Amino acid sequence: MNHFEYGPEGLACEGVPLARIAAEVGTPVYVYSRATLERHFTVFRDALVNAGVVDPLVAYAVKANSNVAVLKVLGDLGAGADTVSEGEVRRALAAGIPGERIVFSGVGKKREEIAFALKAGVAEINVESEPEMELIASVAAELGVRAKIAFRVNPDVAAGGHAKIATGKSENKFGVSFAEAARLYANASNNAALEPIGVACHIGSQITDLEPMRAAFMKMRGLVEQLLGEGLSLERLDLGGGLGVPYFNHPEPPPPAEFAAMVAQVTKGLPVKLAFEPGRVIAANAGVMVSEVIHVHERPEGRKFLVIDAAMNDLVRPAMYDAFHDIRPVLPKSGEAVYDVVGPVCETGDTFTRDRALPPFGPGDLVAFMSAGAYGSAMASEYNTRPLVPEVLVDGDRYAVIRKRPTYDEMLARDLVPDWV
Numbered sequence: 001m002n003h004f005e006y007g008p009e010g011l012a013c014e015g016v017p018l019a020r021i022a023a024e025v026g027t028p029v030y031v032y033s034r035a036t037l038e039r040h041f042t043v044f045r046d047a048l049v050n051a052g053v054v055d056p057l058v059a060y061a062v063k064a065n066s067n068v069a070v071l072k073v074l075g076d077l078g079a080g081a082d083t084v085s086e087g088e089v090r091r092a093l094a095a096g097i098p099g100e101r102i103v104f105s106g107v108g109k110k111r112e113e114i115a116f117a118l119k120a121g122v123a124e125i126n127v128e129s130e131p132e133m134e135l136i137a138s139v140a141a142e143l144g145v146r147a148k149i150a151f152r153v154n155p156d157v158a159a160g161g162h163a164k165i166a167t168g169k170s171e172n173k174f175g176v177s178f179a180e181a182a183r184l185y186a187n188a189s190n191n192a193a194l195e196p197i198g199v200a201c202h203i204g205s206q207i208t209d210l211e212p213m214r215a216a217f218m219k220m221r222g223l224v225e226q227l228l229g230e231g232l233s234l235e236r237l238d239l240g241g242g243l244g245v246p247y248f249n250h251p252e253p254p255p256p257a258e259f260a261a262m263v264a265q266v267t268k269g270l271p272v273k274l275a276f277e278p279g280r281v282i283a284a285n286a287g288v289m290v291s292e293v294i295h296v297h298e299r300p301e302g303r304k305f306l307v308i309d310a311a312m313n314d315l316v317r318p319a320m321y322d323a324f325h326d327i328r329p330v331l332p333k334s335g336e337a338v339y340d341v342v343g344p345v346c347e348t349g350d351t352f353t354r355d356r357a358l359p360p361f362g363p364g365d366l367v368a369f370m371s372a373g374a375y376g377s378a379m380a381s382e383y384n385t386r387p388l389v390p391e392v393l394v395d396g397d398r399y400a401v402i403r404k405r406p407t408y409d410e411m412l413a414r415d416l417v418p419d420w421v
């Protein structure tokens with residue numbers, strides 16, 4: 001459920017018509033619903049608690065939507081943060097999320113980033129390889145602290161979905177393999193600078209079938225039991241993120257309650273707490289991207305291009321993963337026309353969709369890309385020197401710009417021309 005519905009002034013986010021935001025802030029623009037963000041987080045956490053999972057750490061995956069205002073909304077409800085860079089750790093801290101609710105993951109953390117995370121007192125650093133374990137140990141020893149670590153173990157399970165976002169197979173770069181896990185835990189527990197406190201996994205994103213997750217979690221359970229049997233004092237099993245969301249044409253993903261019931265069943269009686277790293281399921285359907293039609297360009301051969309003022313730099317998912325986003329008129333219209341919806345960037349890939357039946361549009365009409373709250377603005381760039389797309393947060397009848405569109409002067413001021421050029 002989300003809070004984007006048609007009202008008397010067209011498609012609205014909670015109590016604010018998107019047309020009003022477009023007129024006042026300009027387009028393209030991302031618009032997020034606070035009520036939807038809060039609802040999604042609460043539904044996810046409560047589903048786990050109601051299924052019998054005691055005191056789960058729900059560490060929202062900051063990469064999905066990293067705006068500090070969004071993080072503050074979630075952090076105030078008790079969310080932790082799953083982070084993958086010093087920048088993300090800083091964002092979580094800036095939003096008031098305490099170090100003890102921050103998980104630091106990522107395949108290539110640098111020395112300074114590890115030092116920053118250790119000083120921030122993060123709950124756990126997820127270690128993705130043996131050399132990374134050694135690097136973390138050396139940084140911790142230098143700082144005179146013991147790093148709380150969990151190895152991210154690759155369960156070698158295929159989770160379906162797009163190849164660019166599948167992570168749980170051994171051919172992917174993520175995590176240590178199952179076969180070497182016991183040896184690495186033994187090494188880590190013999191290292192005074194390391195405190196192995198957990199096991200972590202994450203098998204992919206936009207997963208719409210619980211079976212691969214169940215298979216991975218069963219493997220993780222077995223590993224935790226084995227390590228506990230070997231005398232390790234593990235406190236936490238981090239089951240990652242990855243639960244899919246409905247993108248309109250996609251197979252219906254399982255609701256959080258079914259996911260939670262599966263988790264509770266697989267982990268029953270395991271004497272460790274659980275952590276989760278959901279991103280998309282919290283943020284995707286809490287946001288839309290609003291764009292304005294610039295032209296309708298009809299070719300003599302028959303194709304009709306809807307040229308809009310948003311492009312692949314603002315929402316890269318269709319170009320990068322062939323992702324489907326529902327496109328709705330901000331003001332309802334009757335009739336139908338078939339369009340290729342394209343942006344102004346000079347690449348053929350700058351195509352949001354081909355041959356999509358939509359209402360007949362003209363210049364100045366507004367369209368909303370639905371389910372764009374996750375991996376939308378977070379992946380935006382200034383390619384083609386297009387100003388970074390702004391973000392708006394709606395709360396009931398009010399809204400605030402939570403990241404403003406940079407001016408051209410601000411953008412150009414970042415370039416430095418040496419006096420010898």
Ligand code: LLP
Nearest residue numbers: 061202205206241242243277278279280375
């Ligand atoms: N934990 C780890 C270690 C991850 O790598 C990810 C996502 C998550 C949690 C959160 O997964 P989620 O719950 O959001 O599925 N840009 C792509 C998605 C990339 C996902 C990367 N890792 C997209 O737009 O579809």
